[in-house]
Amino acid sequence: MKKTYYFQVILIIVLLGCSNQQGRENTKNLTDDLTQYVNPLIGTDGHGHTFPGASLPFGMVQLSPDTRLEGWDGCSGYHYSDSIVYGFSHTHLSGTGVPDYGDILFMPTTGDIKFNNGSDDTDAGYASRFSHNNEKASAGFYSTFLDDYNIAVALTCTKRVGFHKYTFPESKNSNVIIDLQHRDKVIEAGIDIVSDTEISGFRRSTAWANDQIIYFVAEFSKSFNRYGVFDGNEIKNNNKQAQGENIKAYVSFNTEENEDVLVKVGISAVSIEGAQKNLKSELSGWKFEKVREDAKKTWNKELSKIIVIGGTEEQKTVFYTALYHAFLVPNLFMDVDEKYRGRDLNTHQAEGFDYYTVFSLWDTFRGEHPLFTITQQKRTVDFIKTMIAQYEQGGRLPVWELAANETECMIGYHSVPVIVDAYMKGIQDFDTEKAFEAIKYSAELDHFGLKQYKKFGYIPAQDEAESVSKTLEYAYDDWCIAIMAKELGKTDDYNKFIKRAQSYKNIFDPATGFMRAKMNGRWFEPFDPKEVNFNYTEANSWQYSFFVPQDISGLVNMMGGKDIFENKLDEMFTESTETTGRQQSDITGLIGQYAHGNEPSHHMAYLYNFIGKPWKTQKRVRQILNDLYTEKPDGLCGNEDCGQMSAWYVLSAMGFYPVTPGAPIYAVGSPLFDEVTINLENGKVFTITANNNSEKNIYIQSAKLNGQDYTKSFIEHQDIMKGGELVFEMGPEPGKDWGTGKNNLPVSAITENLIIPVPFVGKGSRTFIDTTEITLGSIVDNVEIYYTLDGSEPSLKSKKYSVPFIFNKSVIVKAIAYKEGFPQSNVLTAEFHKIPIGRTITLNTKYANQYSAGGKLALIDFIRGPLNFRTGAWQGYEGVDLNAVVDLGSIQLITKIETGFLQDVGAWIFMPLEVQYYVSNDGKNFQHIGTVKNDVSHRLLGVNIKNFTLNFATKTRYVKVIAKNMGSCPDWHVGEGNPSWIFTDEIVIE
Numbered sequence: 001m002k003k004t005y006y007f008q009v010i011l012i013i014v015l016l017g018c019s020n021q022q023g024r025e026n027t028k029n030l031t032d033d034l035t036q037y038v039n040p041l042i043g044t045d046g047h048g049h050t051f052p053g054a055s056l057p058f059g060m061v062q063l064s065p066d067t068r069l070e071g072w073d074g075c076s077g078y079h080y081s082d083s084i085v086y087g088f089s090h091t092h093l094s095g096t097g098v099p100d101y102g103d104i105l106f107m108p109t110t111g112d113i114k115f116n117n118g119s120d121d122t123d124a125g126y127a128s129r130f131s132h133n134n135e136k137a138s139a140g141f142y143s144t145f146l147d148d149y150n151i152a153v154a155l156t157c158t159k160r161v162g163f164h165k166y167t168f169p170e171s172k173n174s175n176v177i178i179d180l181q182h183r184d185k186v187i188e189a190g191i192d193i194v195s196d197t198e199i200s201g202f203r204r205s206t207a208w209a210n211d212q213i214i215y216f217v218a219e220f221s222k223s224f225n226r227y228g229v230f231d232g233n234e235i236k237n238n239n240k241q242a243q244g245e246n247i248k249a250y251v252s253f254n255t256e257e258n259e260d261v262l263v264k265v266g267i268s269a270v271s272i273e274g275a276q277k278n279l280k281s282e283l284s285g286w287k288f289e290k291v292r293e294d295a296k297k298t299w300n301k302e303l304s305k306i307i308v309i310g311g312t313e314e315q316k317t318v319f320y321t322a323l324y325h326a327f328l329v330p331n332l333f334m335d336v337d338e339k340y341r342g343r344d345l346n347t348h349q350a351e352g353f354d355y356y357t358v359f360s361l362w363d364t365f366r367g368e369h370p371l372f373t374i375t376q377q378k379r380t381v382d383f384i385k386t387m388i389a390q391y392e393q394g395g396r397l398p399v400w401e402l403a404a405n406e407t408e409c410m411i412g413y414h415s416v417p418v419i420v421d422a423y424m425k426g427i428q429d430f431d432t433e434k435a436f437e438a439i440k441y442s443a444e445l446d447h448f449g450l451k452q453y454k455k456f457g458y459i460p461a462q463d464e465a466e467s468v469s470k471t472l473e474y475a476y477d478d479w480c481i482a483i484m485a486k487e488l489g490k491t492d493d494y495n496k497f498i499k500r501a502q503s504y505k506n507i508f509d510p511a512t513g514f515m516r517a518k519m520n521g522r523w524f525e526p527f528d529p530k531e532v533n534f535n536y537t538e539a540n541s542w543q544y545s546f547f548v549p550q551d552i553s554g555l556v557n558m559m560g561g562k563d564i565f566e567n568k569l570d571e572m573f574t575e576s577t578e579t580t581g582r583q584q585s586d587i588t589g590l591i592g593q594y595a596h597g598n599e600p601s602h603h604m605a606y607l608y609n610f611i612g613k614p615w616k617t618q619k620r621v622r623q624i625l626n627d628l629y630t631e632k633p634d635g636l637c638g639n640e641d642c643g644q645m646s647a648w649y650v651l652s653a654m655g656f657y658p659v660t661p662g663a664p665i666y667a668v669g670s671p672l673f674d675e676v677t678i679n680l681e682n683g684k685v686f687t688i689t690a691n692n693n694s695e696k697n698i699y700i701q702s703a704k705l706n707g708q709d710y711t712k713s714f715i716e717h718q719d720i721m722k723g724g725e726l727v728f729e730m731g732p733e734p735g736k737d738w739g740t741g742k743n744n745l746p747v748s749a750i751t752e753n754l755i756i757p758v759p760f761v762g763k764g765s766r767t768f769i770d771t772t773e774i775t776l777g778s779i780v781d782n783v784e785i786y787y788t789l790d791g792s793e794p795s796l797k798s799k800k801y802s803v804p805f806i807f808n809k810s811v812i813v814k815a816i817a818y819k820e821g822f823p824q825s826n827v828l829t830a831e832f833h834k835i836p837i838g839r840t841i842t843l844n845t846k847y848a849n850q851y852s853a854g855g856k857l858a859l860i861d862f863i864r865g866p867l868n869f870r871t872g873a874w875q876g877y878e879g880v881d882l883n884a885v886v887d888l889g890s891i892q893l894i895t896k897i898e899t900g901f902l903q904d905v906g907a908w909i910f911m912p913l914e915v916q917y918y919v920s921n922d923g924k925n926f927q928h929i930g931t932v933k934n935d936v937s938h939r940l941l942g943v944n945i946k947n948f949t950l951n952f953a954t955k956t957r958y959v960k961v962i963a964k965n966m967g968s969c970p971d972w973h974v975g976e977g978n979p980s981w982i983f984t985d986e987i988v989i990e
Contacts, residue, residue: 034303035303037316040142040324041135041137043095044633047072048633049075049097049639051078052065054142054156056140057299058328059159060332062090063089063164064092065077065085066182075099076092076094085130085146086118086126086182087127087177089102090103090104093642095641095643096639099183099207100212102182105180106164106176108153108166108177109174109176110151110173111173115177117182127148128146128149130147131147138296139295141154143155151166151168154167156295157295158283158295160268160282160332162265163288168258168259168260175251175253177248180247183207185207186205186246189201189244189246190247191249193227193240193251196224200216201215202216202272203216211405213269214403215268215275217266217276219279220262221261222262224252225252227249229247230249231247232244264283265279266280268335269403271339277337299324304679306323306678319650319672322629322649325640330357333356342394343393343395354382358642359401360400362599363644364641364644366648366658368646369383370421373421374720374721378681380422387419387435388438394406396445397439399412410537411470411473412477415439417480417661417662419484420483421658423487424487426721432488442477443500448464454500456829457506458826461517461535468516468535469537469600472507472544475501475548476501478498478500482498501551502750502755504554513560514541514545520830521761521828521829530575532579533851534869538600540581546572547600549603549660551749554750556610558779562611566613569616570616572594573594575592577593579593581850588637588638596624598638605669606669609659609667609713610659610746612739614713614738617667617668618698618700622698629649652669654672655668655728659746665716666720667713668714670700680720680721684721686720686725687724688727689728697732699730699732700738700739701730701735702728702735704726706725712744713739754822755823755825756780756824757825760778761774763775766831766832773806774804774806776815786801786815787815788813798816813831814828815828835860835862838888840860843883844883845877846880848876854872859884859985863986865900869904874902874983874984877984879967880965882962882965882982883960887957888959890957894959896990897917898987901915902945902985903936903983904942908980908981910969910980913933917959920956921956926958930952932949938970959989966980
């Protein structure tokens with residue numbers, strides 16, 4: 001028996017040794033080539049909007065195929081569903097919702113020279129068919145085969161240089177087309193055939209980036225024997241130069257079968273000289289495979305910052321592709337001589353930092369930049385120094401900066417949390433005083449509703465579109481400013497901004513438990529939390545009512561406590577996935593009303609930790625990881641958004657996520673892999689181990705940090721940066737004893753300088769005919785409300801509200817709320833307008849609820865809609881005519897009828913085809929008195945307002961207005977076949 005026992009012990013030791021050795025070998029093999037798990041085609045199908053081409057980490061060049069010229073799913077220039085390729089350009093955006101880039105297109109061909117791209121007829125242009133069967137994409141490399149020309153194309157790159165390899169068939173007419181008109185609108189372009197192996201040029205264009213310029217220098221490995229240019233009118237053979245808006249060129253060779261022609265293209269945003277320097281410095285030789293291998297090594301170095309063990313092959317592919325996508329953006333925007341094009345569009349010299357572009361901050365402040373504070377600390381400093389330079393040169397921190405242009409896309413001032421998050425985590429190697437000056441300046445401007453936000457404590461819906469989302473995001477950004485002010489000893493600034501950080505309280509409706517817009521001080525009606533409308537940014541109330549990351553405790557209390565908050569979260573995840581209101585293509589990846597395909601939802605699954613129910617976070621996080629990410633081309637459930645969609649996966653797969661960037665803690669989720677090793681820039685290593693981890697064992701039972709019991713459902717940033725090991729024991733059932741209890745919950749709470757929310761109008765029509773009854777209320781119990789009715793500012797000496805009041809004339813109500821021990825609230829301002837007695841309106845067609853403009857009286861309330869239809873002041877009709885009858889109350893002499901309409905083609909809103917006017921004395925028998933035809937082009941972009949006026953003298957009581965909707969969006973429009981809108985306000989009868 002003893003011998004048997006000893007044998008069993010030895011056998012176990014040997015097996016364990018083999019197992020450990022095998023594990024070390026697997027780890028070694030994994031770290032040898034992590035790029036084997038990168039599939040750049042993930043996200044190129046569906047609505048991911050990624051590109052498959054060659055780029056280095058945070059590189060200036062994104063050399064990739066262009067298969068689509070326009071449209072929302074063509075934002076990156078490539079879509080997996082396409083089978084035609086137009087060529088290979090040098091700049092691309094990763095996962096955005098607006099198209100741009102696609103600069104400096106090269107396309108190899110054979111046969112006759114064609115400058116038409118073939119978008120209407122492939123055979124008539126230089127485009128070619130291709131097959132995914134002949135397509136390969138990996139980190140830093142892309143290849144395909146052009147079926148129409150029998151040309152193999154391979155692409156790789158350095159940071160600033162694109163490297164092409166074209167393998168031609170035998171031909172006396174092997175060509176390379178250079179198209180500088182490709183994709184967006186060209187302001188000016190120029191090309192210069194410098195020699196029989198070199199071409200240089202530039203392209204200045206306007207699109208999402210209003211004024212983008214890119215210079216290039218291209219060198220060929222083989223001398224071309226024919227060349228020419230196209231200036232928009234004719235092909236000019238043997239001409240070396242051209243300049244204009246539609247500039248193209250060609251070069252031709254005689255090639256043998258399978259002969260390689262290599263092309264190196266250096267780019268710069270500064271000058272041709274800069275492009276030349278970039279080319280000479282980074283790519284002096286012609287060894288394509290070496291450059292490809294160097295790109296692979298560069299990617300392996302970056303990817304090896306995080307090593308995962310365990311999981312399936314698919315999960316590793318999704319993880320490392322996500323890390324790859326996260327490390328693509330922002331992009332280097334500086335030449336090798338450190339010159340760059342600044343926000344003032346002038347050339348500047350960087351001093352001790354790399355300058356970057358493409359800051360999709362509404363997306364990336366949430367997860368990607370916090371990921372960088374762990375994995376890219378040196379670059380994080382450069383990103384912040386870039387932001388400060390943009391403040392100094394452009395007058396403001398970036399919001400959504402692209403190629404030296406501020407696009408003003410999205411909302412908030414989210415450079416602020418990026419800077420503050422880094423600062424609070426000890427990343428401070430930048431001018432902190434200048435940074436604070438810059439973040440404070442962003443918050444003190446008066447645009448995009450900020451003026452009203454500062455004045456009222458929230459943004460009234462009638463004054464600014466997306467008022468709920470902007471109020472919430474401004475409040476969070478203000479909290480970030482407050483905590484940095486406190487760290488810097490700026491007490492006055494802290495006090496000011498910590499009060500502003502509580503502005504979310506002013507738009508919380510306790511009756512429904514949702515964040516809700518206020519119009520004229522009254523809750524927006526009709527209200528449906530599933531409705532996507534102009535009060536929210538790419539979302540509905542479900543998807544924004546949990547965005548108070550700076551004061552989750554305050555939000556929980558306002559909702560009624562932890563149990564009610566938990567039920568509300570549960571309800572969000574279990575609701576139907578149906579949304580109402582306008583179509584919003586960004587709302588995807590739905591689990592109930594949770595929308596993972598868009599960023600406002602990204603933190604929500606982790607909120608259970610804050611109420612002591614971390615096992616619910618673990619369940620939902622695993623569900624999202626498993627169900628909403630795959631290794632297929634359509635493996636992203638929404639736009640990649642410059643790395644944020646992928647950063648969520650990377651962080652969550654490691655086992656944690658930053659719910660509140662600016663607070664140096666991470667909420668713990670459910671680690672996906674058996675082991676994750678983070679190789680930190682400071683030389684230390686942090687390891688996360690999940691023992692007994694499996695597809696079913698998703699719940700944390702217990703944990704140890706550096707050998708000591710760890711009961712917290714969060715981890716501090718400093719614990720990661722010090723290095724060490726966090727070990728989880730996993731199981732198939734919720735571990736309800738772990739991560740609970742007062743000291744084990746993450747805390748997000750504002751406890752100083754508490755405010756009293758502004759009062760609201762509970763009842764009272766903004767426009768009325770006879771009388772209106774007005775009531776006032778507060779979301780806080782036991783407060784006193786003081787008001788004025790003459791437009792003066794209320795104080796504690798003003799009349800105290802006790803009962804509703806009734807008015808039979810126009811009036812301006814101003815009110816404040818007060819509670820002992822708190823400062824008085826911001827001022828409520830509400831205006832009530834009386835319509836002349838006798839005038840009423842009947843609507844025979846139904847307006848869209850989200851564009852009611854306040855109801856049927858909106859068209860005769862004497863209040864004209866502004867240029868921005870998103871404020872809700874315009875009444876919208878989707879796919880139907882406007883048919884309205886105005887009753888003047890008695891037969892009157894009229895001399896003019898006028899109806900106002902708004903057109904915004906980009907929003908699918910068109911002028912009516914015509915407006916017909918009728919009159920009647922009995923309201924039954926109508927006489928047609930005239931038709932006003934539309935003379936505004938339906939292709940006219942921007943916002944346009946037209947009054948359809950008919951001058952006609954007659955006596956009548958009833959006036960009928962019929963505005964003819966065009967029905968469906970035309971075939972040239974991105975919304976082809978979908979219902980078009982008409983927006984109207986107001987019907988004027990004189």
